[in-house]
Amino acid sequence: MLGSIAIVAGTAIGAGMLALPLATAALGIIPALLLLVVIWGVSAYTSLLMLEINLRSGVGDNVHSITGKLLGKKGQIIQGAAFLSLLFALTAAYLTGGSSLLVLKAQNMFDITLNNQVAVVAFTLVLGGFAGLGVAWVDKVSRLLFSLMILLLIVVVLFLLPEVSLSQLASDAMTDSLSHSWMAAIPVVFTSFGFHVCIATLVRYLDGDAVSLRKVLMIGSTIPLACYIFWLLVTLGTVGGNDVNQLNGSLPALVTALQDIANTPWISKCISLFADLALVTSFLGVTLSLYDFVAELTRAKPTLLGRLQTWLLTFMPPLLCALYLPEGFVAVLGFAAVPLVVMIIFLPIAMALRQRPLQLEGYQVAGGSLGLVVAGILGAVIIAAQMVVAL
Template sequence: MNLKIVGSIAIVAGTAIGAGMLALPLATAAMGLIPALLLMLVVWAISAYTALLMLEVNLRSGIGDNLHLITGKSLGSKGQIVQSLSFLSLLFALTAAYLTGGADLLALKAKAWFDIELSNQTAVLLFTFVLGGFAALGVHWIDKISRALFSTMIVLLALVLVFLLPEVSLDALAQRAATNSLTAVWLSAIPVVVTSFGFHVCIATLVRYLDGDVPTLRRVLLIGSTIPLFCYVLWLLVTLGTVGGEAIAGFNGSLSRLISALQEISSQPLISKVIGLFADLALVTSFLGVTMSLFDFNAELIRASNTVSGRIQTWLLTFMPPLVCALFVPEGFIALLGFAAVPLVVITVFLPVLIALKQRAERHDGYQVAGGNFTLGLLLLLGGAIIGAQLYVAI
C-alpha cells in the first residue's frame, strides 16, 4: 500500500473523527453499551454504502466534478439550490455546535488553570473571536495547522485509550440510565451518530486525486470509514466503562462535565492533562475544517473580494449566525449536532440516490455499487427515518 493510498485513507478517517466523537457518549449513554454499538454498526454500514454510491455518481459524471456540478448535470438548477442550501445549513449547524462545545471547554480551562469563572456568553465570544480568526487566514495556513493538530490528537487518543482501558469496569458497562421513554432515547441518539460518520464531502477530491482508480477508491473508502468505527467503539468502552452510562446521561449533554469526569478517573495528573488536551484538539480540528469550508463557500456566494474589507464581510457572514445561536442556546452542543444530520442526509443520501437513478436510466456502463434500485429505495426510507427521528426530538 503506497503513501498516496495511506494518505487518502487518513483523509477519510480524519474527516469523520473529530468533535462528533466527543458527543457519542453523551448521546448514547442512556441506551446502554450493546444498543449503542449496534446503532453505530448500522450507521457505519449506511455511511459506507452511501460513500460507494457517491463514488459511482462521481465517476459517471466525470473525474474532477464536485457535488454541485454533478447535481446540476443530473437534477438541474433546482437540485443545485437544494444542494447548496443543505451544504450551508450543515456547516452553519456544525459551526454553532462547535462554538457551544468550545465555549464549554474554554470555561472549564479558565476555572482549572486560572480559577476564573467565565460566563457562557463570555466564553462563546472569546472562542469565536480567537479561534474564528483562523478562518480568514485561508486554506494554506489552516491546512498546515490542522495536519499538525490532527496528528497530535491521534497520538493523544491512543494514550487516553491505553491508560483508561484498564480502568474499564464491567459493572459500569452494564449500566443503563433509567428513562421514561426508550424510544425517545433512540430517536435522539440516531442523528448524532449519523453526523459522527460524515466524511462524504471529501469523496470528489479523492476521485480526482486517485485518478478514478475504482479498486483503490473502494478500498480507501471502506478502510477509511472503518477506522472511525473502530475508534468510536473503543471510545465508548472507555467512557461508558469508566464513568458509567447512568452518570453520563445525567450530564445533560455537557461536554465539560464529561471531560471532568474522565479526568477524575486517572490518578496521574499527566494523564488528566492528556485527556483534556485530546478533547480540546478533537473540537478545534473539526472547528477549523468546518469554518474554513464555510468561509470559502460564503466568499464565493457573495463574490467577496480578496481584500481586508472583503474578508471581514465574509467572516461576519460566516460567524454571526452560528454565534447568535451559540449565545442563546448554551446547552446546544448535542442538539445542534443532531440537527446537522438533516442536511447531511440530504447531501449524502437523497441527492446521490436521485442522481444515481437518473444516471442509471441514461447509461449502464462504468462502476455501479451493488444492490440495485431496491437498495436505493431502502436508502431513501432510512434517510427519511433519520430525518424523522431528528424532527421528533426537535418537536
C-alpha cells in the first residue's frame, strides 16, 4: 500500500506545482487555497468513480479495454484522442518551462545568453532521448530524481516557512479582472491533480482489494494537496501575490524571486535544483508514456529506423509548439485540462451510466446520481474556464 500511495502522489506532484503560484497569485491566498480543496475533492471523487468502474469491469483490464467494453469503438477513439492530446500538451508545456530554466541557468552559471529556440531544441534532444531508450532506463532515473526532488521540496519549504509574512498573505494581488483570474487559475489547478492514469495498474497490483485501493487513492491524492498548500504559502507568503502576479507567468522569474528571498547560496541552489527536477521528472514520465502510445498507434517496428520515426512523431508537434510559444508554460498547462476533463470526468461518468443499470456487485462510490451530475457540471466549468481564457 505504501508503494501504491507513493505512485499516486508521485504521478500528481511534478512540474504542475511550479505553475500553481503563477496561476493563482491574482486570486489571493484564501481563494487560492479554497480552489485547491475544491479541485482536490473533484479529483478524489472521480478517482473513486474510476476505481468503481475498474473493479466492476474486471481486475486486470486496462483503461482502453474497459472503455471498449462499455462505450464501444467510438468511446475508445475519444479516449485515445484525449490521451494523445493530453500528453502532447503536457510535453509542450514542459519543453517551454524546461528551456526557460535552461536559459536562466546558462546566464547565471556561465554568463552565456542562450537563444530560447536553441534551448528548446537542446532540452528536447538531451532529455527526449531517454524516451527512446525504454522504460527500464527511465524508471531507474526517475526514481532517483523524484526522491531527490521531494527531499529538496521539504528543505525549501522548511527554510522559507519562517520567512512567510502574514501581511503578504493577507494582501490580495491587484488585478483588473477577478473573474478572468478565476478562469485562468481553474484549469491549471485541475491539471496539477492528474494522477488517474495509474488507477488500472494499481487495481491489478493490489488484486482488486477495494478497501485498500480506496485508502490508497484518498491518502495518495491528499499528499499532493498538502504539498501544494505549503508551496503556495511559501511562495505567495514570501514573494507576495501582487509581485508573483506581475511576473506574467514567467517560471525563471519566480525561481529568481524565491532565490532572492532565501538570500543564502545553498538554499538558492536547492530552489533552482528543485524546479529543475520537478520539470525533468514530469517530462520523463510523460514523454515515455507518449512515446509508447505513439509506437502502439503506428505499430512501429523495434528497429533503429522504427524507433527514430516514433521519436520524431512523439516530439515534433510539442517541439513546434514550444518554439513558437516560448512563454506558454502556464497557458499550455491550462489547455491540458480540456482532454484531462474528458478522460477523468466525462468518460468515467458515461461508463458509470452504462455500468450501474446492470446492477453488478462490488464497490460503488458514494453520491449516487447526484455525484455524477455535480462532477459533470464541474467538468463543464473547467472546460468553459479554459475556453474563456483561450478567447
